[in-house]
Structures are given as structure tokens and as C-alpha cells.
Amino acid sequence: MQDTTDTPTAIQTEPLDPAAAIETAELANRSPRLYRRFGKAERIGHIGLGISFIGLAITGLPLLYSQERWASGLAQAMGGFEAMGFLHRFFAVVMIGLFVWHLARVFRRIVVDRDWGMLWGPNSMVPQPRDAREIYQNVRYFLGRGERPRFERFTYWEKFDYWAVFWGMAIIGGSGLILWFPEFFTRFLPPWSLNLAALIHGLEAVLAVGFIFTIHLFHNNLRAEKFPMDTVMFTGYVTEDELRHERPDEYERLKREGRLAELETQPAPGALKAGRVYGVVVNSLGVMLVVLMLYALFS
Numbered sequence: 001m002q003d004t005t006d007t008p009t010a011i012q013t014e015p016l017d018p019a020a021a022i023e024t025a026e027l028a029n030r031s032p033r034l035y036r037r038f039g040k041a042e043r044i045g046h047i048g049l050g051i052s053f054i055g056l057a058i059t060g061l062p063l064l065y066s067q068e069r070w071a072s073g074l075a076q077a078m079g080g081f082e083a084m085g086f087l088h089r090f091f092a093v094v095m096i097g098l099f100v101w102h103l104a105r106v107f108r109r110i111v112v113d114r115d116w117g118m119l120w121g122p123n124s125m126v127p128q129p130r131d132a133r134e135i136y137q138n139v140r141y142f143l144g145r146g147e148r149p150r151f152e153r154f155t156y157w158e159k160f161d162y163w164a165v166f167w168g169m170a171i172i173g174g175s176g177l178i179l180w181f182p183e184f185f186t187r188f189l190p191p192w193s194l195n196l197a198a199l200i201h202g203l204e205a206v207l208a209v210g211f212i213f214t215i216h217l218f219h220n221n222l223r224a225e226k227f228p229m230d231t232v233m234f235t236g237y238v239t240e241d242e243l244r245h246e247r248p249d250e251y252e253r254l255k256r257e258g259r260l261a262e263l264e265t266q267p268a269p270g271a272l273k274a275g276r277v278y279g280v281v282v283n284s285l286g287v288m289l290v291v292l293m294l295y296a297l298f299s
């Protein structure tokens, strides 16, 4: 088992980029310490969500902006508006399936496993007083008036991104199902609810694409610490330096609880490269959609 005691010089000299950290450690003839942050299910869920989301955005936005030339070009490239409608429904099934799977896993952990840590504490996505404190501390840090907050497992912006996607899925999925099965829903909803669903669906789509490919993209790829890409959602691990530098309170807690050795992991062959290719493709398509949306909005 490797020693996990502090070596302050290592914090300053080792790069934060996982690939570079592995290379540096290998050059020094030792293996870098990597710690598991996300398991297989979370990684598969996130990758599937990314693919289905970009698929839905590419097949949905040309309908919303059908008067634009780029929209008919995109639709033609996908085999016409009818084929695009089919693809939209296909990706919708994938996304709804992933959402239901996520809800089932959360339900099982809380109700069956009685894992109360899901509801409160460092492993919970529920906003807590600590998050408010860390927002305040981070603003002071940005203004050069204090230290960087000593983040735990989830930062306030990660929780914000999680809940934005969570409620966004419920809204866009619910309104999408009404558009998909109008006869069924108008058995118990007034007819104007179809117009409302179309309005909500379109607006939420613009908000979601705008949010994911600007704010979420910035948080996970463009921040100085993460540039050009955070690959943790693909590989599942962070380097020891990333953990210590970015989430010192989590690192200290894991050390106190004696859990660091249990979380130590090895890089999965090919995961880093595949993750980078996936990230470049999805993010490029997403940024392209944001540009096209802005063009449509202002033209």
C-alpha cells in the first residue's frame, strides 16, 4: 500500500492535468496516485446524457428555427425533417431512460440502503449552509481579499449544475411527452396545454443549450485549473494533486477516515483519450449550436 502522507513540495511541482501528472510520475519512475471520484454507473450515465442531449439539441433546434437557412441545411444533412423527428424521439427515449435510471439509483440508496449521507453532508447534492459560506468566500477570493474556500466533495457550482439539469430534464421531458402524445394528454388537460407545452419546450431547449454550452462548459473545461478539459467524468479518477489542491477538506476528511488507500485506482487504458475525443466532439457541436442560436435570435 502506498504512503499517503503530505509532501508539500509535490503540491507545487506536479501538474494538475491528469495526463501530464501520469507522464511526470512515470518519468520519475514511480506511479502517480490516482483516486476514484466517480464509479462506472455515474460515468456511463453522464456520457449517455451528453450524447442524448446533443442529439436532442441538433434534431430539435432546426424545428424551432425552421425559417433559418442553417436549419434546413442541418435537417437535410439528417435525412429531412421527418427523419429528424424520428431521431429526436429516439434520443428522447435514451434521455428519459437515463433519468429514470438515475432516480431509481437515488431512491435505492436512500430508501433501501438507508444511506442518509445522500440527503445531508459532504456526499450530498442538497444545498447546505456550507455552500452559502463558500460562495461568499469565493467572491472574496476572486476580489483578492481572502483565501480560496477549502471545498469538500461537491462545490456549490457543481450542485447548481446538477439541479439545473435535474429540473430542466423534468420540464423538457414532461413538455416533450405532451407534444409526442397529444391525444393521450388532452384526455385530461385542456387543449391550450399543447400550445403551452410547445412554448415551454422550445424556451427550455434554448435555455438548456445556452446554459450547458457556456456556463457548464466554462466550469468544467475553461477554468484555469481545468483548461483545456476536465476528464474526470470519463476516467472516473483525479490525481492526488487535483484532490489536494481543489478539494482540500475532502482530502483531509478521507485521510482522517483512512479511506484514501481504498479509493486509490489505476488508469483505465484508453479512457483518457476516448474522453478527450468525446469532449471535443460534443463541446464543438454544442458551441456551434449556441452560435447558430444567437445568429437566429439577432438576425
Ligand code: HEM
Pocket (backbone or CB within 6 Å): 053, 056, 057, 059, 060, 061, 062, 063, 064, 085, 088, 089, 092, 093, 095, 096, 172, 173, 174, 175, 176, 177, 179, 180, 198, 199, 201, 202, 204, 205, 206, 208, 209
Ligand atoms: C427528453 C425528452 C424529450 C422529448 C420527449 C421531446 C419530444 C419532442 C417532440 C415530440 C417534439 C415535436 C417534434 C415534431 O413535431 O416532430 C419536440 C420538439 C422540439 N424539441 Fe424536444 N423532446 C425532448 C427533449 C428535448 C431536448 C433536451 C431539447 C434541446 C435541448 C429539445 C428541443 C426541441 C426543440 C427545439 C423542439 C422544437 C419546438 C418547436 O418547434 O417549438 N427537446 N420535442
